[in-house]
Amino acid sequence: MAGRTARLVLLAGAAALASGSQGDREPVYRDCVHRCEERNCSGGALRHFRSRQPIYMSLAGWTCQDDCKYECMWVTVGLYLKEGHKVPQFHGKWPFSRFLFFQEPASAMASFLNGLASLVMLCRYHTSVPASSPMYPTCVAFAWVSLNAWFWSTVFHTKDTDLTEKMDYFCASTVILHSIYLCCVRTVGLQHPAVASAFRALLLLLLTAHVSYLSLVRFDYGYNLAANVAIGLVNVVWWLAWCLWNQRRLPHVRKCMVVVLLLQGLSLLELLDFPPFFWVLDAHAIWHISTIPVHVLFFSFLEDDSLYLLKESEAKFKLD
Template sequence: MSSYHKCILFTFYSLSWLNSMTSGSSGDRREDFRVCLSYCMTSCRYTETYPGKLPYYLSLFGWKCSDECKYSCMHEITHNSISRGLNVEQFYGKWPFIRLGGIQEPASTIFSIGNALGHYFGWRMYRKHVNPNYSMYSTWWLYNKVSIHAWFWSIIFHTRDLVFTERMDYFCGTSLVLVSIYSYFVRTFGRQHHQRCRFFGLLLFILFICHCGYLSFVRFDYGYNMKVTLAAGLVNVLGWLSWSFYNRISRPYVWKCAFINISLVLLIVLEICDFPPIWGILDAHAVWHLTTIPYCYYWYSFFLDDYFHDEKFGKIP
């Protein structure tokens, strides 16, 4: 089997597996969980003390009595399962994390902050050395702002998982992939085809609006969203890898671009080979967020090397 067919087969199985994730969780379907939840929800209506009256630090993060019941019953069932030697199960699509104050997923929240700061300081490094008249300056400015915005909503979502924060996290994740595709297109064709780049950017924006509109007003389909994001991610990776291969001789620094894109594909394994959170905090998704932090430096370092190369050969006005 060729490498190409292996890639297609891997992508197919990844999509199938990720789609199956969205069908539900075994933990919240358990009878003992439902009994615990029903009893707790009853107490919400007839008491002015806990859980009906939550501490101020939970109320500050938008926790309600019903949320507290789900959280407490989830951990009660998980504790009973562990004591009986059973596997830890997911509840409502998530592992039973131990919150920190009102923060629902502390590790993923902290590592999302790390990624946002990585893009912030990466842009400061880039801006310090680059002429604003450089052809890629405005494109990388846009990329940076979309990236920080996406990681901001990742912070909010992992702090508190609500319908709105979940959708903003998904939408912004898709926007980050699309702006990377746009940046690749501009980097490849921008100098000679400004109008084509504008048209391509407008097309991507319209597709993004249609995608978000369908999920918001027609049906929020987790499987469909995951397939679209992965398909866009595959286009993005193949585009940047092809550009790196084409310029490997004239621009030796493109190894950074290739390294980052190949690594991000390999890190999908963390999403596929998921595991219950260590110490109730660190799961595969949090590790994935942790591993992407150092890539910010290499990515913006690649931007700088690209600029210095063009400056050296007189390609900057």
């Protein structure tokens, strides 16, 4: 939900630095990468590298050039620490100790666990909520959108490439927009389906224009940041206003209120930007881990609310 907005803000800030951070601007780093690539990434040396590279590394897309950057990153970090300087960032990221083919193992695992939690809750929702519930189609669609987003988040933290970065951004935007649509259906669309349909078309148009501009024109991090902050604020204010309006009449909406407030509070973890503990666990990974129970709580709210609406619609049907 709203917490992904804060993540987008931090990712956008980091990505804006990707063209040059302190570490990768260092002459020692650049010279190291240049010499490593000349020595290992062409001709017979490249064939030798490929022959000894583990199959899982090649399947994950790790190249000789990637290995050179990784090794030279640690050479540079070692020199910084030896001279008593702070740990630098490289290409907008802190140095992480690679585990198997995972570039950021803690964040990748946390993203996977978020996706797993969403899948488990989707199965629970599907089992406990009949398809005749008014909110069933929209909630299930939201769950699948969330699963897709967590999949790409896992892939992005496994191997950061231009494609995985963009898919992570686009899927995060899609989740926020679908959360807004979910809120629209819950607050307006059940009484006025035509309004919900028109609003869905508008959101799809906005998403298409957003993705098309970033993909076909240029990937403008500043614009992407502003756009996602704007839709994130709409998402937060709309859900929170509805929760406050209905908390006495519908006690289960307090779960939704807690989710919105927790995600906003937990997003402050992202501001505690620091070199990763043991070169694995950074603030972003901690944020990912902390959101796992929050997503479970939100799906629990959707389950309770869907069952409430089903009971209400059945009662009206009997009266009619």
